[in-house]
Amino acid sequence: MTTSTLLYRPSFWRTFWTNAVMAPRTSLGFMRVDFVIGTVFVVPLTQMVFFAFVVQLGGGGATEIAYTAVGNAVATVTYSSVFSVCQTTDSEKQQGTMEHLLVTPANRFALYFGRGLIPILVSLATVAVGLIYAVLLYGVSIPLAVLPALSISIVLMAFAMVGFGLLLGGVALYLRTSIILGNIFLFVGLLLSGVNFPLSSLPLPLQWAGDALPLTWGLAAIRAALSGESLGSIAILWGAVGLAALVSFGAAVTLWKIFERRALATGSIARF
Amino acid sequence: MALPTAEYSRSRSTYASLRLSVLQFLADPQWLVPSMIAPVIFALVSFELFRGAGPYYLTYAILGAGMMSMWGQTLYGSGWATGQDREFGTLEPTLQAPTPYIYVVLGRVLWNVISGLIGGGIVYAVIVLVAGGPPALADPLAFALLFIFVMVTLASVGVIFAAFYVYTRYAGFIQNIGEFAFYIGTGCMFPVVLLPFVTNPISLAFPPTWALDALRYLSIPGYQGFGWGFWVDLGGAIATTLAYLSIAGLVFHRVERHVLEEGNLSQY
Numbered sequence: 001m002t003t004s005t006l007l008y009r010p011s012f013w014r015t016f017w018t019n020a021v022m023a024p025r026t027s028l029g030f031m032r033v034d035f036v037i038g039t040v041f042v043v044p045l046t047q048m049v050f051f052a053f054v055v056q057l058g059g060g061g062a063t064e065i066a067y068t069a070v071g072n073a074v075a076t077v078t079y080s081s082v083f084s085v086c087q088t089t090d091s092e093k094q095q096g097t098m099e100h101l102l103v104t105p106a107n108r109f110a111l112y113f114g115r116g117l118i119p120i121l122v123s124l125a126t127v128a129v130g131l132i133y134a135v136l137l138y139g140v141s142i143p144l145a146v147l148p149a150l151s152i153s154i155v156l157m158a159f160a161m162v163g164f165g166l167l168l169g170g171v172a173l174y175l176r177t178s179i180i181l182g183n184i185f186l187f188v189g190l191l192l193s194g195v196n197f198p199l200s201s202l203p204l205p206l207q208w209a210g211d212a213l214p215l216t217w218g219l220a221a222i223r224a225a226l227s228g229e230s231l232g233s234i235a236i237l238w239g240a241v242g243l244a245a246l247v248s249f250g251a252a253v254t255l256w257k258i259f260e261r262r263a264l265a266t267g268s269i270a271r272f
Numbered sequence: 273m274a275l276p277t278a279e280y281s282r283s284r285s286t287y288a289s290l291r292l293s294v295l296q297f298l299a300d301p302q303w304l305v306p307s308m309i310a311p312v313i314f315a316l317v318s319f320e321l322f323r324g325a326g327p328y329y330l331t332y333a334i335l336g337a338g339m340m341s342m343w344g345q346t347l348y349g350s351g352w353a354t355g356q357d358r359e360f361g362t363l364e365p366t367l368q369a370p371t372p373y374i375y376v377v378l379g380r381v382l383w384n385v386i387s388g389l390i391g392g393g394i395v396y397a398v399i400v401l402v403a404g405g406p407p408a409l410a411d412p413l414a415f416a417l418l419f420i421f422v423m424v425t426l427a428s429v430g431v432i433f434a435a436f437y438v439y440t441r442y443a444g445f446i447q448n449i450g451e452f453a454f455y456i457g458t459g460c461m462f463p464v465v466l467l468p469f470v471t472n473p474i475s476l477a478f479p480p481t482w483a484l485d486a487l488r489y490l491s492i493p494g495y496q497g498f499g500w501g502f503w504v505d506l507g508g509a510i511a512t513t514l515a516y517l518s519i520a521g522l523v524f525h526r527v528e529r530h531v532l533e534e535g536n537l538s539q540y
Contacts, residue, residue: 034449038449042449043449043452043455046449046451046452046453046455046456047452048451049456050455050456050461051317051321053456053461053462053466053467054317054321054461054462055321056462056466057322057325057329057332057461057462057463058318058321058322058323058325058329059324059325060321101447180309183305183309183310184309186309186310186324187309187310187313187314190313190314190315190317191313191316191317193322195322196317196320196321197317197320201320202320223317
């Protein structure tokens with residue numbers, strides 16, 4: 001064995017692209033037509049229609065229904081960005097690849113960020129399709145002038161949400177299973193992020209909890225962009241979404257480092 | 273020693289399947305949680321959306337959330353068990369056993385109905401706690417009995433799904449994608465009459481649609497559901513449930529024969 005073999009360390013970009021390409025086929029389970037059709041085209045439609053009928057039954061008018069339609073069009077992003085990404089930890093444990101992953105010399109940031117690339121793209125598609133449904137079914141207005149601000153808001157939110165999914169995946173490394181965590185954060189945004197009603201109608205502690213979720217800020221930025229608010233006020237929300245993304249990615253990498261050390265020390269954490 | 277009769281063998285298989293389901297649940301009861309998170313959150317969201325709409329709207333929230341919990345336990349549980357059998361490699365031996373597979377599934381469905389009731393009870397408790405009191409019910413006993421019957425109607429759908437899950441490798445996809453569509457189609461949180469009229473025949477093909485409409489007629493004064501009223505709803509629910517269970521028996525029989533002929537069951 002030569003010295004160069006012993007010192008071999010894959011480059012940042014090689015690790016990034018390998019994970020970007022491979023993870024959707026393996027632990028993410030994205031590379032399936034049924035998943036793409038379901039996540040991008042079916043779930044946004046059915047979730048939006050469901051809550052629109054609930055609002056209608058509760059006596060809500062066209063404005064309230066449009067509010068709910070936009071909220072749910074955006075909130076369905078959690079399926080691909082948070083739930084699926086969080087579940088990768090379980091998949092690695094179940095498939096018996098976690099131990100191999102933990103001993104690889106690959107750059108961790110490249111590894112996790114690479115895994116998030118396809119979920120970010122799927123998230124963008126999900127929100128775009130959801131908003132098209134909201135326009136077609138509930139008459140939500142999206143003037144051409146707001147498209148640039150809207151696009152930036154959606155892209156920033158997709159990054160923040162995938163970062164949050166990776167963070168939950170890091171927590172799940174310590175847990176026996178990530179399914180409970182995934183289920184909580186798949187739906188909690190519907191209550192705490194201003195998806196179906198303004199956040200201000202909730203008790204103060206729940207509003208604080210909502211403020212800790214990237215979906216809350218992402219959705220606020222998207223709503224602000226749709227209503228044609230000034231760039232200055234949207235920029236503040238972009239800053240909040242960007243901060244949420246940075247904190248999520250940073251915390252995810254830190255958590256994985258901590259639990260990796262623990263896993264290597266105890267030899268038991270990677271078991272399912 | 274006399275050989276046990278086929279009936280004895282079948283009931284023993286059902287009992288063994290039920291017992292195993294209970295033991296698996298007791299070994300890891302946390303699995304009740306995932307199927308309850310969504311119903312509790314949906315109920316709280318609906319409660320907020322219905323706030324100020326009237327005292328009986330709490331019943332809509334509880335019924336809808338209870339049904340979602342049952343969906344999670346009954347349909348997910350019934351269908352997922354077949355997928356797990358396939359994954360663990362136990363589907364082929366189970367189908368090769370002398371006992372028809374439906375009796376094994378029946379044991380699982382029985383437990384799923386019971387755990388669905390437990391989940392529904394927890395959802396009810398959470399909503400009552402948040403709302404500050406129970407919903408106004410004219411006849412709580414009849415409500416409870418009919419609520420259990422709604423669970424049975426869901427279980428009948430679960431058995432049919434389980435039969436098709438033997439064939440398909442996309443059970444998870446169908447469950448995840450079909451979840452909201454099923455909630456809408458059966459009107460779990462709102463009356464089906466709110467949906468476009470052309471969709472009503474599809475909704476009426478599902479037993480829970482009839483049972484939920486009957487339950488609302490019973491518990492919500494002035495409820496505007498299907499024009500034919502409570503008793504026809506109840507009759508429709510019983511008839512469709514029996515039809516589902518009969519079809520499930522036939523489908524299971526055919527599915528078993530087919531997969532044994534094809535021999536490709538273990539391909540995942």
